[in-house]
Amino acid sequence: MADWHGFYKLSWRERLDKTIENKQLTAEQVALIEAQYDAVGEQQVENYLYNFGVPTGLLPGLPVDGRLVTVPMSTEEPSVIAAASNGARMMRAGEGVKTTIQSRLLRGQVILTDVANVDALQEYVSSNNQALLQAANDAHPSMAKRGGGAKALTVEVLDEQTAIVNVLVDPKAAMGANVVNTMSEAVAEKLTIAGYQVLMAILSNYATEALVKARVAIPVDALATKQGMPGAEVARKIAVASHVEQLSPYRAVTSNKGLLNGIEATVLASGNDTRAVNAALHAYAANNGQYHGLTSWTVQDDMLLGETTLPLMLGVVGGSIGIVPAVKLNHALMDNPTVNELTSIVAAVGLAQNLSALRALVTTGIQAGHMALQAKSLALQVGATTEEVPALTARLQQIGQFNETVARETLATLRHSK
Numbered sequence: 001m002a003d004w005h006g007f008y009k010l011s012w013r014e015r016l017d018k019t020i021e022n023k024q025l026t027a028e029q030v031a032l033i034e035a036q037y038d039a040v041g042e043q044q045v046e047n048y049l050y051n052f053g054v055p056t057g058l059l060p061g062l063p064v065d066g067r068l069v070t071v072p073m074s075t076e077e078p079s080v081i082a083a084a085s086n087g088a089r090m091m092r093a094g095e096g097v098k099t100t101i102q103s104r105l106l107r108g109q110v111i112l113t114d115v116a117n118v119d120a121l122q123e124y125v126s127s128n129n130q131a132l133l134q135a136a137n138d139a140h141p142s143m144a145k146r147g148g149g150a151k152a153l154t155v156e157v158l159d160e161q162t163a164i165v166n167v168l169v170d171p172k173a174a175m176g177a178n179v180v181n182t183m184s185e186a187v188a189e190k191l192t193i194a195g196y197q198v199l200m201a202i203l204s205n206y207a208t209e210a211l212v213k214a215r216v217a218i219p220v221d222a223l224a225t226k227q228g229m230p231g232a233e234v235a236r237k238i239a240v241a242s243h244v245e246q247l248s249p250y251r252a253v254t255s256n257k258g259l260l261n262g263i264e265a266t267v268l269a270s271g272n273d274t275r276a277v278n279a280a281l282h283a284y285a286a287n288n289g290q291y292h293g294l295t296s297w298t299v300q301d302d303m304l305l306g307e308t309t310l311p312l313m314l315g316v317v318g319g320s321i322g323i324v325p326a327v328k329l330n331h332a333l334m335d336n337p338t339v340n341e342l343t344s345i346v347a348a349v350g351l352a353q354n355l356s357a358l359r360a361l362v363t364t365g366i367q368a369g370h371m372a373l374q375a376k377s378l379a380l381q382v383g384a385t386t387e388e389v390p391a392l393t394a395r396l397q398q399i400g401q402f403n404e405t406v407a408r409e410t411l412a413t414l415r416h417s418k
């Protein structure tokens with residue numbers, strides 16, 4: 001049995017030595033770990049070994065609220081950035097994406113059990129509203145100074161003995177997890193002193209008080225395919241596909257996964273929490289009791305109209321954002337957006353991604369574009385050198401078959417014919 005005892009107490013070098021010993025790492029594997037060592041990364045996580053890189057590319061010219069934005073996207077999936085760029089291209093044929101953000105509050109939940117009288121709790125919270133909000137704000141005074149902080153409290157009764165005191169917080173430019181947790185714990189302490197039984201105090205990632213609405217109108221002509229399908233026909237089919245997503249949860253999950261291809265890649269590159277966004281989006285997709293697609297596409301006259309409303313709580317300060325140089329670089333590439341601008345960008349990337357996927361699905365099918373891009377990964381997988389990759393991918397596209405056997409044989413033939 002390998003001995004990992006006290007691993008977390010070791011220095012990075014000692015941890016690496018222990019890993020080499022326990023896992024019999026090869027010299028090549030050790031060299032990879034050493035090359036990917038990052039001093040900032042070491043400060044970020046426990047038991048740090050190395051930084052696992054994610055390819056990052058640019059989506060240029062995304063039209064959002066009257067500007068063309070450059071968006072860094074981090075993803076391992078070959079077709080994602082290409083598809084988003086294609087979606088942005090079609091969107092540029094119209095006036096681009098327009099967004100509105102109605103509110104930007106994050107919710108903390110102070111969960112109470114064994115409540116003797118829920119009416120008395122409601123009464124207590126309403127008559128002590130100011131004192132409880134003050135306790136929350138005193139726990140993080142700088143937030144209130146900047147015009148943010150705890151803004152409202154509500155009581156939600158779950159059953160006759162269980163209730164939640166919601167703390168609604170404006171975290172300004174931050175995503176707010178830390179500030180909301182701190183403030184919720186401060187409210188929890190007050191409620192404990194008042195005799196209530198607190199089970200836990202924690203933010204909710206279901207950010208329904210931070211909804212962004214993104215809309216786009218695209219002239220149907222911009223959707224026509226090279227293979228000859230007229231734009232009006234493509235638009236009509238996209239609208240039908242959108243309708244199907246409202247009816248079939250199986251189709252909706254896949255479509256929302258596509259939307260998240262763009263959203264997660266952008267959220268990750270921006271140094272925000274992808275899991276929080278993911279969880280909120282899926283919950284919102286089931287907000288009416290049945291899981292549905294998060295976008296809607298309809299045709300009006302000669303325009304394809306797209307719309308999405310998403311719970312998106314992001315930050316431009318805090319967390320890894322001020323610490324990781326690559327994240328700072330990514331913000332600079334986006335011209336250092338405000339938090340609302342970043343939210344609008346992310347929603348617009350989602351719409352562009354979804355548009356591109358639906359257009360491909362209802363016209364050529366997804367495999368045509370995917371396989372062309374995946375040919376590169378396949379070439380590397382079968383051992384092509386970076387010099388051999390272009391010739392092999394071109395040849396695989398001519399053959400039209402994308403599997404390991406064909407790729408291996410084709411590579412052998414290419415090498416033989418040199």
Ligand code: MEV
Binds near residue numbers: 357
């Ligand atoms: C693939 O990563 C994403 C798609 O499946 C999305 C969709 O089906 O809408 C193409």
